[in-house]
Amino acid sequence: MIRYIENFYMKNFLWLVFSFYFSSFLYASDHSIHFEEVAPGIFVHQGEHLDVDETYHGDIANIGFIVGEEAIAVVDTGGSLEIGRELELAIKKISNLPIKYVINTHVHLDHIYGNAIFKKKGTDFIGHIELPRAMIARKDFYEKTNLQYLEIPPEESIQIPPTILIKPNQSKNFDLGNRIIKITGYPISHTNTDITVEDLKTKTLWAGDLLFIERTPVIDGDVHGFIAVINEILKLDVIQVIPGHGSPTKEWREAFKKEQDYFKLLRDEVRKAIDDDQDLQLTIETAGQTESKKWELFEIQNARNINKIFPMMEWE
Numbered sequence: 001m002i003r004y005i006e007n008f009y010m011k012n013f014l015w016l017v018f019s020f021y022f023s024s025f026l027y028a029s030d031h032s033i034h035f036e037e038v039a040p041g042i043f044v045h046q047g048e049h050l051d052v053d054e055t056y057h058g059d060i061a062n063i064g065f066i067v068g069e070e071a072i073a074v075v076d077t078g079g080s081l082e083i084g085r086e087l088e089l090a091i092k093k094i095s096n097l098p099i100k101y102v103i104n105t106h107v108h109l110d111h112i113y114g115n116a117i118f119k120k121k122g123t124d125f126i127g128h129i130e131l132p133r134a135m136i137a138r139k140d141f142y143e144k145t146n147l148q149y150l151e152i153p154p155e156e157s158i159q160i161p162p163t164i165l166i167k168p169n170q171s172k173n174f175d176l177g178n179r180i181i182k183i184t185g186y187p188i189s190h191t192n193t194d195i196t197v198e199d200l201k202t203k204t205l206w207a208g209d210l211l212f213i214e215r216t217p218v219i220d221g222d223v224h225g226f227i228a229v230i231n232e233i234l235k236l237d238v239i240q241v242i243p244g245h246g247s248p249t250k251e252w253r254e255a256f257k258k259e260q261d262y263f264k265l266l267r268d269e270v271r272k273a274i275d276d277d278q279d280l281q282l283t284i285e286t287a288g289q290t291e292s293k294k295w296e297l298f299e300i301q302n303a304r305n306i307n308k309i310f311p312m313m314e315w316e
């Protein structure tokens with residue numbers, strides 16, 4: 001009897017160990033692509049706050065989709081075909097409506113390399129008028145980055161440029177069936193390719209990387225332009241904003257102001273450093289530092305921001 005009980009427990013124990021191992025294995029390969037419906041018909045997957053370095057896995061940006069009564073629009077596709085595929089799977093689980101539009105909020109690699117999964121008849125790609133050119137300009141660098149960190153061969157780093165183009169300060173409406181989305185282009189700010197997507201039905205704004213929450217904001221365009229664009233966005237009548245990185249928020253005005261405060265501080269301190277003949281290296285070590293506790297991944301990204309704006313501001 002005791003022997004039987006021992007056997008019974010042993011078998012169950014082994015089964016538990018086995019199933020735990022197996023489920024954790026499944027979980028690891030599943031890569032935790034999870035979508036949340038943040039407003040009726042608007043689904044968002046939040047990427048992780050990781051840098052583009054050894055930790056990068058292609059899934060660091062927010063991606064998602066908007067479901068109308070007749071069609072679906074995808075907003076950003078992630079950093080790889082694998083993420084694009086998981087996005088498509090998630091869409092198919094929710095709706096069989098056609099994917100009519102794929103929108104790229106801007107050129108950065110973590111937002112565009114899932115595009116090719118959606119290249120089908122009847123699907124149009126939408127982006128900033130500068131996006132096709134910017135994609136080509138960054139192609140080699142992005143292929144190398146994807147090879148180095150994601151082990152993706154260059155032939156699988158596929159760019160699909162937009163064919164519907166949005167100019168700076170221009171808005172175009174697209175109908176998904178009783179659901180209008182308004183896409184607006186911006187002058188140079190986060191990059192030279194930024195657009196936003198506004199769902200008029202739920203007053204939700206998809207801001208792309210014009211808004212960072214939690215994670216340190218990135219300036220890969222122009223600090224003055226970015227500050228000005230935030231002033232424009234603050235005038236909008238929306239309820240919720242989905243940032244390019246971080247949690248969707250209804251406290252969006254505060255979030256944009258927090259980001260803008262960082263940019264203004266950086267602008268002023270870099271300006272002063274240049275006026276004082278301080279060199280780039282010392283400026284990287286000192287400017288913006290009072291913001292360091294407010295943001296994730298601050299040291300590396302603040303340094304990159306200064307590296308970007310210092311040479312530009314030297315000429316002002």
Ligand SMILES: [Zn+2]
Binds near residue numbers: 061
């Ligand atoms: Zn991004």
Ligand SMILES: [Zn+2]
Binds near residue numbers: 106108244
């Ligand atoms: Zn970006």
